[in-house]
Amino acid sequence: MAAAVDGPLVPGSPAGADRIVIIPGPWESLSAPGRDVVLTHELTHATVRASTTHSVPVWLSEGFAEYVAYRDVTLPERAVVRPALDAFRRDGLPPALPTDADFDPAHGRLQAAYGSALLLARTIARDGGTAGLVRVYRDVADPPPVWNVPPDDAEARFDAALVHDLGTDRAGLLAGWRARIRSLLAQ
Ligand SMILES: [Zn+2]
Structure with missing residues (x-):
């Protein structure tokens, strides 16, 4: 760091x-x-x-920061996220979205976790671009009152944004993320 x-x-x-x-x-x-x-x-x-x-899930916070940081970097994606791809090649595709614990420095796999988060942020931005990703982030951090989600539950706020902003759910996002990883592993 x-x-x-x-x-x-x-x-x-x-x-x-x-x-x-x-x-x-x-x-x-x-x-x-x-x-x-x-x-x-x-x-x-x-x-x-x-x-x-309000805080958001750690992967969204870190994935968004990586998304902006690498937006103008011309390196191929597979080079930017190489530690994450190495981990997926070794351990298989992720069975679920990242947890906050994956970003604990004691976990010892921070580089892979940040690469995973970047790929997930790019998966969210695939259709709606940067504006779509920003909208999701804003709505997780400060959901519209009509959504009626508990302000102290970041995961519930994220679930609501998936439905309202992207018309999907965790399983749909996970499938898109895994497809992006699979195509990078095949390159
Ligand atoms: Zn960060």
């Missing part, structure tokens, strides 16, 4: 005092394009935190 967002977060309120901390050792080991990706990722988190009021 070469940088991180730091600042107080109160559920129900946007962040108002975030800063991005650069971690000197890992930062110095990055190439210039690598630094652009890391800084864009963290700036995306800071921007989202300042404009939303």
Whole structure:
């Protein structure tokens, strides 16, 4: 980890005092394009935190930050997510969407988890593009009151956004994600 967002977060309120901390050792080991990706990722988190009021599933937060960070990177997708593809080749296709625990540094597979999250964010953006992905994120973080979902349940808010914004459910999203992974593994 070469940088991180730091600042107080109160559920129900946007962040108002975030800063991005650069971690000197890992930062110095990055190439210039690598630094652009890391800084864009963290700036995306800071921007989202300042404009939303509830947390979302970790894979959505990290996948969205990776989506923005890699949007202008011209490397082939299979190169960007190589650690994730290596893990899928070894362990098989994912049986379910990622859990928050997959992003615990103690888990020891962070690179694969971030690549998985990027592929999932790109799966969500496949039809509606960046605007569609942003809409899903906004609706998970701040669902319209008429959806009537519990504000303290990020997973329930995500389920509602799947139905209302994408016209699908977890099984449908999982199938699309697995298809994207399968085609990358076949390249
Ligand atoms: Zn992040």
